[in-house]
Amino acid sequence: MANDACLIIIGVDYLIVRRHLLLFFAIAAMAASVLRARGTTQGTPASAGQFVKRVVTNGLANPFQVIWGPDEHLWVTERTGGRITRVRVSDGSKTSAIAISGFLTDGPGGLLGMALDPGLMKTTGNDYVYVAYTYDADADPATVSRRTKIVRFTYDAHTRVLGNARDILAGLPAGTDHQGGRLIMGPDRKLYFTIGDLGANQLANFCKPDHSQSVPTVAQVQAHDLSLYEGKVLRLNLDGSIPPDNPIIAGVRSHIYSYGHRNPQGLVFAPDGKLYESEHGPNTDDEINLIRPGGNYGWPHVAGYRDDQSYAYANWSASRGIPCASLTFTAYPAVPPSVPLQKESAWNHPDFTPPIQTFHTVPTGYDFKNPKCAERELYYQCWPTVAPSSLAMYTARNGIPGWSHSLLMPSLKHGTVYRIQLDAAGTAVVGDPDENEYFKTVNRYRDVALGPDGLTLFIATDVEGNTQDRSGRPATGVENPGAILEFRYVADRSR
Numbered sequence: 001m002a003n004d005a006c007l008i009i010i011g012v013d014y015l016i017v018r019r020h021l022l023l024f025f026a027i028a029a030m031a032a033s034v035l036r037a038r039g040t041t042q043g044t045p046a047s048a049g050q051f052v053k054r055v056v057t058n059g060l061a062n063p064f065q066v067i068w069g070p071d072e073h074l075w076v077t078e079r080t081g082g083r084i085t086r087v088r089v090s091d092g093s094k095t096s097a098i099a100i101s102g103f104l105t106d107g108p109g110g111l112l113g114m115a116l117d118p119g120l121m122k123t124t125g126n127d128y129v130y131v132a133y134t135y136d137a138d139a140d141p142a143t144v145s146r147r148t149k150i151v152r153f154t155y156d157a158h159t160r161v162l163g164n165a166r167d168i169l170a171g172l173p174a175g176t177d178h179q180g181g182r183l184i185m186g187p188d189r190k191l192y193f194t195i196g197d198l199g200a201n202q203l204a205n206f207c208k209p210d211h212s213q214s215v216p217t218v219a220q221v222q223a224h225d226l227s228l229y230e231g232k233v234l235r236l237n238l239d240g241s242i243p244p245d246n247p248i249i250a251g252v253r254s255h256i257y258s259y260g261h262r263n264p265q266g267l268v269f270a271p272d273g274k275l276y277e278s279e280h281g282p283n284t285d286d287e288i289n290l291i292r293p294g295g296n297y298g299w300p301h302v303a304g305y306r307d308d309q310s311y312a313y314a315n316w317s318a319s320r321g322i323p324c325a326s327l328t329f330t331a332y333p334a335v336p337p338s339v340p341l342q343k344e345s346a347w348n349h350p351d352f353t354p355p356i357q358t359f360h361t362v363p364t365g366y367d368f369k370n371p372k373c374a375e376r377e378l379y380y381q382c383w384p385t386v387a388p389s390s391l392a393m394y395t396a397r398n399g400i401p402g403w404s405h406s407l408l409m410p411s412l413k414h415g416t417v418y419r420i421q422l423d424a425a426g427t428a429v430v431g432d433p434d435e436n437e438y439f440k441t442v443n444r445y446r447d448v449a450l451g452p453d454g455l456t457l458f459i460a461t462d463v464e465g466n467t468q469d470r471s472g473r474p475a476t477g478v479e480n481p482g483a484i485l486e487f488r489y490v491a492d493r494s495r
Contacts, residue, residue: 049401049491051439056458057092058483060085063460064181065114065390066449066484070121074449074458074484077131079110084131084153084162087484089451089458098153098162102135104146107176109134112148113183115191120155127155129162130191130238132183134174146174150183150193150240169240169255173230175199178263178280182390186269190235190243192257194264194277197231201300201316202282202331207324209317210300212260215250226255231299233258233267233277233291247294249351260297260352266391266409274426278388278409283331284310284362286385287355288407288420290427294351301347304358310366313342331380332368357420357429360384378474381466387412390447394419396454400489409433410445410459415467415478417448417459439487442469442479455489 056074061081069075074087075097082100087093103110111133119126130152138145149170153162168191177199184192200210212231220228221242235257237243246253258277266278275291285304289297303311314335316324322338335341362384370382392408394400407420419436420429439445444462451458463482469475 049489051487051489053439054486054488055092055480056089056484056486057087057094058480059094060460060463060482060484062110062446062463062482063484064110064112064446065183066447066458066460067114067116068449068451068458069116072452075114075116075129076460076484077111077114079112080105080463082111082133084111084114084129086160089486092484095160097129097155097160100131100133104134104136104144104174108179108181109146109148109174109176112179112181113193115183115185117185118189121157127157129153129155130168130183130185132181132193134179137171146176148172148174148179148181148195150191150236152238167240168238169226169236171224171226172234173198173227175205177203177205180261180264182265182267184267184269186235186275187273190237192267192275193234193236194261194267195229195232195234196261196263196265196279197299200230201314203329206316206327206329210315212262212299213296213301215252215256215259216254218252221252221254229254229256231259231261232256233261233264249294257293258291258295258297260295260299260302262299262303265389268391268393268407270393270426271395272426276391276393276407278391280387281358281385282311283368283380283383284358284360284366284385285355286359286388288357288388288391288409288429289353289355292353295353296349296351297355298344298347298349298352301342301349302344302352302354304361305354306344306347306352307361308344308364310362310364311344313344313347315340315342356427357433359386359388359418359433372471372473376474378466381413381468381474382472386414386416386418388418389445392448392450394450396450399454408448408450408457410448412444412446412462412465413467415439415441415443415445417445417457439485440470441485442467442475442477443483443485444478457487459485459487461485 062079063076064079065077067075076085084097086095113132115130117126117128132150137147150168152166154164175198178196180194180196182194197212199205200208214228216228234255263280277289319338373379373382388409389412394406409418417438418433420433444465444467447460449458461483467475
């Protein structure tokens with residue numbers, strides 16, 4: 001009888017505990033739903049606070065670069081709209097500072113990078129804004145000669161518009177793929193600009209030789225021949241001339257600061273003067289690089305580390321015996337026998353500089369045809385790359401807990417921002433960036449800017465393009481086309 005009583009009591013206790021557990025999980029699920037709606041993301045400890053999402057504005061024509069300006073507005077270049085737009089953050093209202101005519105928008109071209117002079121609106125006489133855009137250099141309307149130029153505009157604080165255009169450097173390479181296009185001003189008051197390999201050796205350009213390793217001769221520099229500036233990070237004076245302390249590469253000083261890049265879209269300085277760059281890999285090995293003067297970053301001979309893992313250089317333009325134009329391109333390892341195939345370890349260079357981080361290195365034999373992307377045959381959407389689109393440096397010491405001394409890298413493919421923690425010296429990555437993934441939406445994140453409070457991030461999104469949905473499959477559209485999204489950190493005051 002006593003045993004029966006114990007069993008009854010235990011049974012009652014079990015039911016009570018079970019009811020409380022169910023109630024607990026229901027409340028937790030409701031709380032999680034609310035937090036997701038408010039923009040909370042993985043990678044942020046719940047005890048530390050959360051991020052609240054807000055759409056600042058939309059209707060932008062493919063915003064490419066976004067900068068917090070001295071007038072407390074966001075300055076945005078609209079790649080396909082040709083406008084430099086000022087956005088008031090409080091209400092999302094937009095005013096056009098200038099609409100540029102005569103630019104090309106095919107492929108990745110258009111109005112690209114922008115740099116605000118540090119003296120802008122500070123009565124220093126340097127009310128300048130520098131921008132880069134692609135244009136047609138041939139006067140014949142029947143012929144298109146794609147080029148890129150860097151132009152300086154002067155800002156009128158009374159009318160709040162840009163004018164008095166002055167070409168700083170024209171005739172730079174442009175193409176239909178891998179344009180690069182990021183423009184920043186360094187602490188040395190030099191302009192730094194990225195140009196990709198223009199898609200050489202792949203897809204529609206697979207018979208085009210890759211010039212990422214090529215450097216100009218003295219005669220080419222003197223003749224202002226900039227055709228070999230593909231796959232490079234450039235450094236130039238504010239008047240477009242070559243700085244006298246630029247590195248000498250293969251006996252020649254030019255605008256080239258570093259070379260061997262594939263599609264460099266991210267470029268940022270740390271407070272201590274270190275320069276970091278992000279670039280797209282092929283089907284593996286997106287890179288984060290610490291840029292040094294004269295450094296050779298390996299492309300197309302090396303993707304990521306020189307480790308012979310899952311990548312070898314197939315030089316389609318050098319097809320032996322069979323003209324390249326008669327071949328069918330493939331992005332996979334089984335290339336036609338006429339195409340020279342070189343292992344990474346077969347190439348060496350005294351200036352080769354490996355990345356400090358890759359996204360992602362996979363072993364040889366990796367199956368790139370993920371069934372998640374088979375239905376629409378967009379296999380590249382499932383390749384182990386993230387398509388980094390820009391780079392920002394987070395330095396606020398009293399801002400978001402644990403974020404100081406980090407790089408922030410938005411992804412086109414995943415609609416996320418990766419936080420890349422640097423070591424104290426800034427020369428290596430600490431931990432796994434895949435564990436610090438934030439702000440997941442079904443969008444293509446093009447650029448990220450930091451608010452002055454150190455607690456707010458502004459992210460620009462593409463109008464359209466391939467990305468992944470929340471299940472990791474190719475998405476049929478984006479959630480916030482042509483928008484600026486705000487993610488604001490709110491600390492947990494209950495602690």
